[in-house]
Amino acid sequence: MQRGSDRMSVHRDNERKHELQGLLRSGHPTRTEEWHDPEPAADDDPQVWGGPVAPGGLGSSLETVRLELARILGRGSFPAGPHELIGVLRRNNAPDPLVDALERLPRKAHYGNVQELAEAVTGTQSTRTKG
Secondary structure, eight states: OOOSOOSSOHHHHHHHHHHHHHHHHHSSOOOSOGGGSOOOOOTTSOOGGGOSOOTTSTTOOHHHHHHHHHHHHOGGGOSBOHHHHHHHHHHTTOOHHHHHHHHTSOTTOOBSSHHHHHHHHHTOOOSSOOO
């Protein structure tokens, strides 16, 4: 007889093993009810599965770099120069490739918002019209 502080009985533990057996063998959900499964990513969702966003890297468009910068920096960081923004990125534990990209920017530059910064980091211009 087992006398421990188990939260489940032996029978419930065996039942759970049986429930998970198909998932562990197949590598994908085995339920017939789709509402149990997680929703797949949408086409416009950020690519979080690809690791940190690195400007100039594979799959790093202006939009993904802008999204990552906005997520880490927030609105209160602007207007600022690269030196101040690098400090904020480091305090917020930003990925090293993103910090390295800002270190390559001219020191005397000044950015009013995330869009301007993302354009400078990626070396691209947005398609929106100015004026």
